[in-house]
Amino acid sequence: MKSIKRFALCMVLIFVMILPLAACQKKGKQTATIDKNTVYKEEMLNIKFSDDLSVYNSYFSADKVYYFGYKYNQTDGMASSVWGTVNYDGTGMTSNKLDKEGSWIERMAVSEDGDVYLLYSESFEDYSDPDNYIYENSYYLKRCDASGAEKASINLKEKYQAEWTRDIIALSDGNVLLITGDKFIVLDKDLKEVRSKAYDNFDGNFYKIKDGSMVLLAWEEGGNKLYRYDLNKFERGEEIQIPFSMSNFGMRDGCGKYDFILTDSTQVYVYNIGDTEPRALLNYVNSDIVTSGFNTIYLADDNTVYGFYNYYDDDTDGRDVARYGKYTKVAPEDVVDKKVLSLGCLWVDTDIKKRVISFNKTSSEYRIVITDYSQYDTEEDWMAGTKKFNSDVASGQAPDIVIANDPSIIHNYISKGLFADLTDYIKNDPDINFDDIFPNLIKASSYNDKIYEIVPSFTISTVAGKKSVLGDRNSWTMEEFLQFKNSLQPGMSMFADATRENMLYNFLSVNVSDYMDFGKGKCYFDTPEFVSLLEYLKEFPKSEEMYTNEYWENYDYESAESAYRENKVVLQPTSIYDIRELKYLIRGTFGEAVTFIGYPCKEGNGSSINPMASYAISAKSAYKDAAWDFVKYYYSNEYQQKLTWGIPASMAQFDENAKQSTEKPYYMDENNQKVEYDDTYYINGQEIVIEPLSEAEIAGIKEFVKSVDRISSYSEDIQNIITEDAEPFFQGQKTAEEVAKIIQSRANIYINEKQ
Structure with a gap:
């Protein structure tokens, strides 16, 4: 949930409320400080795995690390699931491989006495008969001691008809909680059932707090809520009031020292139920730790933290390397003072x-x-x-x-x-x-x-089309755009699968300067160009009217793939992010030379820059x-x-990238010799060879890139104003000119409120 929100912020951050400046600007700027209580010294543990092992996750105990991952065979490309333990000083490493091919460890849990619970799957596939493809998958739970010796095992599909599993949690009483797709099951050390309960719907996670009891973080409509939970009855208890938004943090068990360890992208926090807020414990940047967060944390005490995270960089040749560190608190008086x-x-x-x-x-x-x-x-x-x-x-x-x-x-x-x-x-x-x-x-x-x-x-947002269709033009006004649209032959359309909402978004975000000037506090919606845009938008259906189940059931993918080559569709909204990828658009999608004509605008090219x-x-x-x-x-x-x-x-770097576009792709063979091969593209099941771009094409693309000098921008508030006030026009109740004046008035009030 957190990552989805962050992704949305990055892609469509909107113009939001800007507070009045007059009073606020009189205040002096506050001086930044460093919280010296969050500084720890990183000491990497001497734990190193072979290059062919990819560690998926790890767990800490008082004296060792438990890990599991996947080991790749460079010869046949096959992978096997392994797990083991290693002491903090790197000695005593063990490695245990699951018995059967196609076995994969899904979860691991470590009990308080050091035993290991492995939740893993075994799959079988048979392609020998094309008319009778066979796939079988089963889940197993195994208990082993730290050396790998098996103590108990159970086939979850046979015993509980488990088609999939969610989690396993080692409990304080020595039992283990297993959560399948439809049941809670408590098992003893011998993996014999103690009690169980079926459920219809379960959205949440269990956590073990410092007194050994369980709590449930439930994902409910309106937000996450925390409840005490009685595993003897499989029932929720009272709601625990938390005075902050839990969705801002990753939550983990508190290692018996606190109720929870919380994490975000910058810090590790500790929290006890009843506190008013989490306490920052360790700040990654203040401690010079290059990570967005620990995969696993073990809190020995407030002054000693152990953490595991994955790291990759130039010095690891792009490989994902498991890092284990010991983090010792630096006394605040020993933190060097800097500006x-x-x-x-x-x-x-x-x-x-x-x-x-x-x-x-x-x-x-x-x-x-x-x-x-x-x-x-x-x-x-x-x-x-x-x-x-x-x-x-x-x-x-x-x-x-x-x-x-x-x-x-x-x-x-x-x-x-x-x-x-x-x-x-x-x-x-x-x-x-x-x-x-x-x-x-x-x-x-x-x-x-x-x-x-x-x-x-x-990146550059633009519109691409065939030169043979569009001619020599590299831009157009709204009037020219509509004249061209009206000249199309029967069976041709300007855009494919377009809706009113996405067309408004595209036209507005790329050419925002045609309609708004936040610097001057002016807007320009009562213009002939905007009236023409409204009239054009009326031709498109709303998203909910277009993207119905029937639409997708009858969607002709083959026809859509070849529509641009066959001149059924003229224009494709395009995002240019790498010149090396444009050959697929030119040689593949259109099959001939293209022009990046952009959206219609008052002047210049109707394309825009999107800063990364x-x-x-x-x-x-x-x-x-x-x-x-x-x-x-x-x-x-x-x-x-x-x-x-x-x-x-x-x-210069653009030119270096472009040079690669003029060459065929290649690989190095076993004799370290370069072997070139053809790039290919598939349309309607037909393989098309993608030839490299020519130097002339590269020069033309670069000139186009250099011609784009406006920044994309987007205001959800303005789009909402347009959508709301234009609806009477789309419904035939008002003229485009009438709603344009209303939009101009509301947008003018909005933009001036932001000054």
């Missing part, structure tokens, strides 16, 4: 943490602390973090460094002087090749010819030079060369 900068964003990923930690380690004078604003989200308001982010920026309390996934967070405030002018930094820094940055990206990042943000990479992320510095920061030393890294050759998604800001 502290704050970095704020709506979601902290591992790459940001790596860069922050690298900066902190190399700077003798400064240290960066991170605020992840998503921590303020609640189940009642999942935009609360976004609103606070905007509020802090608007009131002059913005972090020293702002990282925004939604460009409007920065663009809404540039005209108000809340972000620092980076022009001299970018142009004069010897580590930055200003002339290598896409000039259109610089223009899009500027306001009144001054640069206010760094955009390391971006934007970096800005607060105008009130006391440490702008230090903040620049951090953000400039994202325009460095080192970072630009690492990018695996999006168009790089560096034209």
